[in-house]
Amino acid sequence: xxxxxxxGDLRVALFLAFKSIVKGNRWVPILLVLVMAxxxxxxxxxxxxxxxxxxxxxxxxxxxxxxxxxxxxxxDEYYINHVNSWEDRIRQIPGIAGVSSHxxxxxxxxxxxxxxxxxxxxxxxxxWQVVGIEPQQEADxxxxxxxxxxxxxxxxxxxxxxxLGVEIAGGDSAQSAPFLTLGGVKVGDKVRLTYSNGIQREYxxxxxFRAREMEQADRTAFVTRQEMVxxxxxxxFFDRASQILVRAKEGVNENSLIRQLxxxxxxxxxxxxREYSGAMHSVIFTFRIIASLIGSIGLAVAAIVMFIVIYxxxxxxxxxxxxxxxxxxxxxxxxxxxxxxxxxxxxxxxVFGWLAVRFLLQPYFVxxxxxxxxxxxxxxxxxxxxxxxxxGLIGSAILAGFIPxxxxxxxxxxxxxxxx
Amino acid sequence: xxVARDLHKIYGRGLSATHALKGVNLAVESGEFVAVMGRSxxxxxxxxxxxxxxxxxxxxxxxIEDTDVLKLAEEKKSKFRLERLGYVFxxxxxxxxxxxxxxxxxxxxxxxxxxxxxxxxxxxxxDIVGLGERLGHYPSEVSGGEQQRVAIARALVxxxxxxxxxxxxxxxxxxxxxxxLELFRKLNKDLGQxxxxxxxxxxxxxxxxxVIWLKDGFGVGCQ
Numbered sequence: 001x002x003x004x005x006x007x008g009d010l011r012v013a014l015f016l017a018f019k020s021i022v023k024g025n026r027w028v029p030i031l032l033v034l035v036m037a038x039x040x041x042x043x044x045x046x047x048x049x050x051x052x053x054x055x056x057x058x059x060x061x062x063x064x065x066x067x068x069x070x071x072x073x074x075x076d077e078y079y080i081n082h083v084n085s086w087e088d089r090i091r092q093i094p095g096i097a098g099v100s101s102h103x104x105x106x107x108x109x110x111x112x113x114x115x116x117x118x119x120x121x122x123x124x125x126x127x128w129q130v131v132g133i134e135p136q137q138e139a140d141x142x143x144x145x146x147x148x149x150x151x152x153x154x155x156x157x158x159x160x161x162x163x164l165g166v167e168i169a170g171g172d173s174a175q176s177a178p179f180l181t182l183g184g185v186k187v188g189d190k191v192r193l194t195y196s197n198g199i200q201r202e203y204x205x206x207x208x209f210r211a212r213e214m215e216q217a218d219r220t221a222f223v224t225r226q227e228m229v230x231x232x233x234x235x236x237f238f239d240r241a242s243q244i245l246v247r248a249k250e251g252v253n254e255n256s257l258i259r260q261l262x263x264x265x266x267x268x269x270x271x272x273x274r275e276y277s278g279a280m281h282s283v284i285f286t287f288r289i290i291a292s293l294i295g296s297i298g299l300a301v302a303a304i305v306m307f308i309v310i311y312x313x314x315x316x317x318x319x320x321x322x323x324x325x326x327x328x329x330x331x332x333x334x335x336x337x338x339x340x341x342x343x344x345x346x347x348x349x350x351v352f353g354w355l356a357v358r359f360l361l362q363p364y365f366v367x368x369x370x371x372x373x374x375x376x377x378x379x380x381x382x383x384x385x386x387x388x389x390x391x392g393l394i395g396s397a398i399l400a401g402f403i404p405x406x407x408x409x410x411x412x413x414x415x416x417x418x419x420x
Numbered sequence: 421x422x423v424a425r426d427l428h429k430i431y432g433r434g435l436s437a438t439h440a441l442k443g444v445n446l447a448v449e450s451g452e453f454v455a456v457m458g459r460s461x462x463x464x465x466x467x468x469x470x471x472x473x474x475x476x477x478x479x480x481x482x483x484i485e486d487t488d489v490l491k492l493a494e495e496k497k498s499k500f501r502l503e504r505l506g507y508v509f510x511x512x513x514x515x516x517x518x519x520x521x522x523x524x525x526x527x528x529x530x531x532x533x534x535x536x537x538x539x540x541x542x543x544x545x546x547d548i549v550g551l552g553e554r555l556g557h558y559p560s561e562v563s564g565g566e567q568q569r570v571a572i573a574r575a576l577v578x579x580x581x582x583x584x585x586x587x588x589x590x591x592x593x594x595x596x597x598x599x600x601l602e603l604f605r606k607l608n609k610d611l612g613q614x615x616x617x618x619x620x621x622x623x624x625x626x627x628x629x630x631v632i633w634l635k636d637g638f639g640v641g642c643q
Contacts, residue, residue: 323514
């Protein structure tokens with residue numbers, strides 16, 4: 001009996017809602033759907049741009065600094081030993097696209113040092129990280145080689161040549177202030193490096209790259225591993241590395257790769273790149289909170305607009321609502337008709353909003369991505385964002401539809417009929 | 421049968437309180453066509469609102485077909501109105517967004533017991549009230565008299581035991597008023613419909629079985 005009564009109320013609610021939309025003021029549904037769609041797009045757009053920024057940063061971190069998996073020395077060690085044999089063993093694991101071991105050191109780099117008046121003057125200098133790599137192996141793991149903006153990438157046999165990140169070289173392409181760089185090094189210029197062990201070497205700048213990964217990659221200099229070994233000491237460092245980067249093939253699960261790397265007996269810590277990306281993620285997380293607040297305000301505005309429109313509609317229909325109640329139509333059916341209308345406006349708003357995102361905004365940003373200092377940023381629409389925005393909008397609409405109708409229902413029938 | 425005992429209705433509080441009904445007692449038998457008459461402000465409409473369960477008395481009792489209707493919860497009261505009472509208002513009681521047919525079948529659409537064939541029944545009743553040709557029209561497209569006949573058809577669609585009418589001819593011209601009152605008499609005589617009608621027109625007496633007179637909130641007699 002209760003089910004039949006519910007079905008009866010639902011039938012009447014749907015019927016009244018349909019008639020109200022079809023016969024009512026045509027601009028009301030259009031306006032409300034437009035408000036709902038705009039709110040939906042607003043929430044999705046802000047979140048998706050931030051997700052796009054994060055996605056670009058993550059991609060750059062993987063492509064230019066860390067690859068997919070980073071093997072670092074054990075906690076009480078500075079280096080990984082027997083690197084050459086480990087590299088061979090790692091390459092045999094299925095799903096590996098490339099392996100590159102890095103021999104890192106920091107160096108004091110000077111440019112135009114001969115022009116300094118006194119040896120103690122700062123001149124054009126600074127301390128940066130220098131990484132020794134096998135250029136061809138590195139090209140399988142990171143994309144530094146494809147970000148050369150001047151000159152060329154290293155070759156395997158290079159000894160007296162160096163490739164500088166743009167934030168070291170300086171010049172027009174650098175984002176950092178000139179005094180934080182070498183002040184505009186050009187390809188073919190000489191730089192002098194003083195390594196941490198005191199050894200001093202002069203290099204010709206072979207290339208300058210701009211990976212747009214300003215935190216690390218663009219502040220790194222590369223020499224060949226052979227050169228770095230000779231600097232640090234051939235006897236000891238021939239078979240050592242500061243870290244080994246592992247690139248997975250497209251579609252290979254990183255976690256399963258980490259599991260496989262962990263069981264081959266490697267003496268080192270195997271970590272996903274994600275474990276290194278905490279700092280930027282916490283910044284982005286803060287932005288996400290701000291975006292959520294902006295989105296919530298958008299949802300609240302949409303809810304308030306719908307509340308006002310439905311409230312005005314309910315007030316204008318007080319007499320009709322009184323008549324409906326007088327002839328025995330249940331409160332649930334009358335409230336249900338307003339809820340149905342609100343729900344329909346919200347659903348259509350979500351649908352039109354989603355269509356706008358999917359077929360207008362997304363293709364636009366794929367074609368014309370935002371050219372930010374961190375790289376080209378497009379919209380990254382995440383299912384969770386779409387889901388939560390949809391639920392938020394529909395929830396707001398339900399409240400906005402329910403409250404005015406419920407408020408009028410509390411009034412006496414006669415007062416409602418008289419329009420008091 | 422309708423029985424009302426010692427009905428009081430006070431609007432407002434304190435010095436501004438208005439005592440609209442001051443202990444009205446009445447009984448209406450099944451199949452009767454009764455008119456409630458009296459001067460303006462005598463409490464006629466208030467009485468009908470209470471009997472029709474549209475408002476609550478300040479005190480008193482109302483029994484409709486042996487049900488103590490004032491003790492019903494709001495939801496059950498609403499269902500009682502839907503299934504067992506019909507109500508015709510003075511004017512402007514149709515829903516402008518619904519056609520004539522939709523206005524009439526709406527209560528049947530909501531009813532559990534009268535849902536079957538609701539369109540056919542609504543069409544049949546509209547035929548009875550002489551509006552079989554006006555099904556697809558909207559209220560704004562028919563005359564005042566026709567609107568009242570639609571309201572009567574709506575009140576009858578769930579075959580209620582009792583039909584309440586609150587000055588149903590007040591806003592109609594003489595001819596339309598005559599058509600509506602003839603319809604009431606026909607329903608009462610042919611179908612045995614119980615009708616309680618509030619009116620202030622003395623000439624309406626000729627259509628009813630009995631008149632209940634009210635004066636200043638008191639029931640002053642029957643005729």
